[in-house]
Amino acid sequence: MFDFVRQHKKIMQFLLVLLIFPSFVLFGIDGYNRFRDTGAAVAVIDGVEITQSQWDAAHRSEADRTRNSMPNIDLKMLDSDAFKYSVLDRMVRDRILQAAVENAKLTASDSKLAQELQQNPTIAALRKTDGSLDVERYKQLLAAQSMSPEMFEASIRSDLSVRQVMVGVSASAFAKPVWANIAIDTWLQQREVQVVQFLASDYRMQIKPTTEQIQAFYDKNNQRFQSTEKADIEYVVLDLAQVEKTITLNEADLKTYYQQNQERLSAKEERRASHILINALQSASQADRQKAKSLADQLLQEVRKAPQNFAEVAKKHSQDPGSAPKGGDLDFFARGAMVKPFDEAAFALAKGDVSDVVESDFGYHIIKLTDIKSPKLPSFEEMRPKIEAEVRKQQAQRKFAEVAEQFTNTVYEQSDSLQPLVEKLKLQIQKSSGLTRIADTSLKNILSNSKLLNAIFSADSLDKKRNTEAVETAPNQLVSARVTKYYPAKTLALDEVKPLVTETLVKDQSAELAKKEGVQKLDSWKKGEPAQKLSAAVNLSRNKPSNLPPQLLDAVYRAPAETLPAWVGADLGAQGYAIARINQVSAATEKTDKKAMHERLQQLISAAESLSYYNFLKEKFKVQIRVPSPLSPTKAS
Missing domain, CATH: 3.10.50.40 (Chitinase A; domain 3)
Structure with a gap:
């Protein structure tokens, strides 16, 4: 155990930091973006706006935090629309709860704050042998997170106030034992069923589409047979490595750095x-x-x-x-x-x-x-390669901010060409053909960045032939692109897609035949005709569905159990159709930890009550989210 802690010290430190700073991941410094109206509101809560620049800054901060804590994470995930929207969702939630705190005039007392700090294991670890807090170590720990004790304690006090908003609701929700037992027994209830499936694949040989049928199907469904929208582009990349190449090192600077960092270097x-x-x-x-x-x-x-x-x-x-x-x-x-x-x-x-x-x-x-x-200090010459690399990187990072501003200004101010940017910053134009709007997640390169693709396929870029904004595709990396040729999506001629049209028609009609026969069999078996090809009887429960298709399992448990046997059918979409005969219903026989299930049910009820109250607060504070969710791209709330 002791060896493990010593060998995994960094992991332990990270876990401790998470205990102290779980709610400070959504704040950053507003970025510089000349293409968008950074003051435009993306959400409004109780009359208070969240601007585009605030959202961008919060996204960068959260992405940096996640990247630092999970170095092997796929960077595309951090740049995805879903991840970015989740940041906005948390910002909205924070603002709603803060509005509720202010509306109810909730505060956290000094004693509550002191109790919270005393219970924090990381703070407790900073105590001296006499029980008093090591104030210097406390300040150092917070300074590492760019916080003062006053800022940290104000944040904790704010968090305590916010907790009061939801705790009262979640704590008041409870599952009555009688009701809970009914719910658990229903969940564990067993039903014996026999199943028969009418698979679309079994009906393929019956489908022999004629030329006229293929033409008619194509005419009716030609929107299903379109080419992908594409573009040929040229683009320019500015990154830290390029800036490093422009840095000229001074011998005096290197020796000064060596003198100032001897303790660290030794x-x-x-x-x-x-x-x-x-x-x-x-x-x-x-x-x-x-x-x-x-x-x-x-x-x-x-x-x-x-x-x-x-x-x-x-x-x-x-x-x-x-x-x-x-x-x-x-x-x-x-x-x-x-x-x-x-x-x-x-x-x-x-x-x-x-x-x-x-x-x-x-x-x-x-x-x-x-x-x-004993420690040994390497000589200046021994350390020269490392010193040169560190000094070059430091100077490049300082210079990058200056060059990045020139990059951003130039692509905006001379938006009809990338050539002025190339000449000014000594960069190279790169080209790509047949680029699509949808990011290829299997690629790990600049052109799979969804933010850049959105800029390339924006109306400003396609219709007005302008450079895109300077897009940050990775830390210390900016890209601007312009479309040289655009290929809009179009309906492909039947001759180009005839095999695909034919296959699609066969699949659709096979599924229809399977469904038709399934519905007919269900109707006749309900009337008492002998059933055929039913599987052996199996016992299943919602907890153990026995590999039944979800649509059929849902139908089985929706069916009344008063009269048995009972028949149910389910449309399996492109897979076909399925029928189940319910032979008997019985109480659960499997061994279960009902106490644990009661606790889980209580958690679900509390979560449901909290969600309901949160939705009430959204209405009360007239919340508007003015950008669409990636899960429902045509709708913003």
Whole structure:
């Protein structure tokens, strides 16, 4: 356990940061965008607007946060319309709840704030041995998130006030035991069924479309046989790597950087230690902790008498499974790699010394320092390649902002060509043919960026033949493009798509035949005619649907169970049709944790009540979202 924490320190730090800063991911600095009206409102809540620039800034901030916490994430997902809209949705929700707080004049008292801070495990970890808060470490932790204690505490107070809005509703919702039992029993109810499917594929051989039928089908459905809208484009890319190539390094700057960063550039002192751990978690009882402490004291006396036997004692008694087989050896580690009490004790020892019993969140340690690796400062020449790379990158990042503004201004001010941009910034024009509006998610390149594609296929670009805006396709990367030739979508001639038309017609008619026969059989079997080709009887429940098509499962459980057997049918769309005979209905026989199901049902009811109240607040504060959701592109709320 102790080895795991040391080896995964960065992961643990990240998880701790998440505990403190879950709600501060939607704020950023407004970007520079000359093409759109950045002051235009994309949403209005209680008369307060969320502007395009605020949304863009929040999207960038959330994308950066996600990218930093999940380095391997697909960048296309962060640039997708769905991800961007989810950011706006959270911004709207935050504003609605804030409006509710102000409307109800809710506040969080000082005592509530203090209680919240005391319960935060990360804040608790900053306490000194006397129980007081280490104010300097507290300030440093917040400064790393660009926050002051005042800002952080105001945010926590605001969060507490917002929680009051929804907690009252969710806490008041409850499932009465009788009602809950009925709902759970219904969910687990078993129905014995026999099934027959009329698959469209079984009817294909019956379909022999004539030339006239194919023509008629094409004429009626020609909108299904259109070419894809395409464009030939040229585009220019500005990124940090290109700016780096323009940087000329100064020898004096490199030496100054070396002098200013010697502590960081030099290797840190590392220490090697072995330890004996007696487990005693903070959650353990006082009696168990005292028992563990007594054992640690006894072992300390044993190794003090014979320090040369430390490894044998560790192998025999240490409860750290990672290091005990190695005689307690933890190998070399730098300052800060271990939990604070262990770290402080290890770096206070002289080589060969054994510590007193050290208490940590894991229990009680006895530490023996076995080696010290002193830091060494590499020479300037040894570090030159690294220094040059770091200085070049720093200077390029500073210069990039300046060049990016020139890039953005030029594509706007001279919007009829990319050539002025090329000449001004010494960039290259690239070309692409047959580009489509829909992003190809299998590609990981600039031209699969949905934001850029939207700009390329905008009316301003297609109709007015202008450069697109400067689109940020990745951090420190801007792209502008222009359409050189446009190929609008058009209905393809029958001769071009005849095989496709024929196949589509065959599939449609096969499904229709399957449905027709299925409906006829259902009607006749309901009237008592002998049923044929029914499957063996199977027992199913909503919890265990036994691979039934969802449409049929829904029909089975919608059917009244008063008169059995009962017959139901379901249209499976292009797959055909299915019929089920319900033979019997019985109570659940499977073993289930009803207490857990009650708790889950309670959660669902609370969530439903909260959603209902949230929708009420949306109406009360006259919420308008003026951009369409990607899930319903023709509608904005």
